[in-house]
Amino acid sequence: MKTGIRTRVYTTTRSIVRLGMLGCFATPFLAGGQTPASQRPEAVSAKLVQTVRAATQQFVDVNAATAAGYKPFLGCITGPDMGAMGVHYVNADLVSGGQMDATQPQALIYEPTAGGMRLVGVEFIALSVPWLAQNPAPPVLEGQSFQFIDTPNRYGLPALFELHVWAWRDNPNGAFVDWNTHVTCEKQ
Numbered sequence: 001m002k003t004g005i006r007t008r009v010y011t012t013t014r015s016i017v018r019l020g021m022l023g024c025f026a027t028p029f030l031a032g033g034q035t036p037a038s039q040r041p042e043a044v045s046a047k048l049v050q051t052v053r054a055a056t057q058q059f060v061d062v063n064a065a066t067a068a069g070y071k072p073f074l075g076c077i078t079g080p081d082m083g084a085m086g087v088h089y090v091n092a093d094l095v096s097g098g099q100m101d102a103t104q105p106q107a108l109i110y111e112p113t114a115g116g117m118r119l120v121g122v123e124f125i126a127l128s129v130p131w132l133a134q135n136p137a138p139p140v141l142e143g144q145s146f147q148f149i150d151t152p153n154r155y156g157l158p159a160l161f162e163l164h165v166w167a168w169r170d171n172p173n174g175a176f177v178d179w180n181t182h183v184t185c186e187k188q
Contacts, residue, residue, distance in 0.1 A: 048102060048142035049175050052122055053167040055103035060168075062117040065089050065108050074155060076112060076185035083181035085164070086111045086120055095125050098134060100141050111169070114187050120169035120180070128159040139163070144176050 059065040070089035078084040086109045094106045105122035112118075126139050128148065138161050139146040146161035164178050171180040 045144070045175055048144060049165060049167050051102045051142070052105065052165045056105065056108060056119065056122060056167065059108050060119050062089070062110055062119070065110075069093055070108050073107070078185040079179050082179035084111075084183040084185050085109060085123075085179060086183050086185070087117065088123060090125075095127065096130060098126075098130070100124055100126065100139050102141055105165070109164070109183075111183050112185060112187050118168075120183055121164055121166040121171075124163045124165070126161045128161055131161060147178070 059068070059070070066089070069091045071092070073088045073090040076084065076087045088107045088109055090107045094104055106125040107123040108119060109121040109123060110117035111120045124139070124141060124146065126146065131139060138148060141163060144163055144165075146163045149155075149157070149160050149162055151157065151159045162178075164176060164180075166175050166177075166180055169180060169182055171177055171182060173179070173181065
């Protein structure tokens with residue numbers, strides 16, 4: 001069963017990447033050499049970051065997040081040379097395989113500081129088995145494809161799709177890259 005899901009996800013993801021690459025290269029040629037500004041990848045990316053930032057403004061104070069059902073999960077996540085992710089506060093009621101809504105992230109990400117927890121980003125999460133039971137392809141949110149995390153994994157979680165959005169802290173590697181070299185687990 002796992003093999004079937006993994007193969008399906010891999011094949012579907014590869015097809016999405018191919019179609020996305022084709023669209024990136026073909027659109028300028030079909031449109032007379034220019035892509036409208038509103039359809040450029042950077043415009044779509046900026047829109048998602050702005051949407052997430054506006055939706056999570058209410059959670060700048062970590063106490064508001066806990067009052068809304070977000071709970072700390074696994075402590076501060078860091079990598080040996082990739083930077084960190086920070087402390088994930090997960091709302092278990094929002095984690096499912098169903099819908100993705102840019103205004104309702106499943107996890108809020110905080111960086112521990114000497115002055116308390118600082119909101120730095122969010123993570124959208126969909127468990128892969130229920131997602132694929134309801135959808136023919138991995139999730140995509142505002143043009144951003146989710147990454148597949150198989151099981152077993154370092155977090156002890158079932159296979160899932162995830163997307164980080166660094167809406168509150170710049171990431172020199174990109175707004176949707178998992179690890180952020182500007183985030184640390186050391187209190188500053």
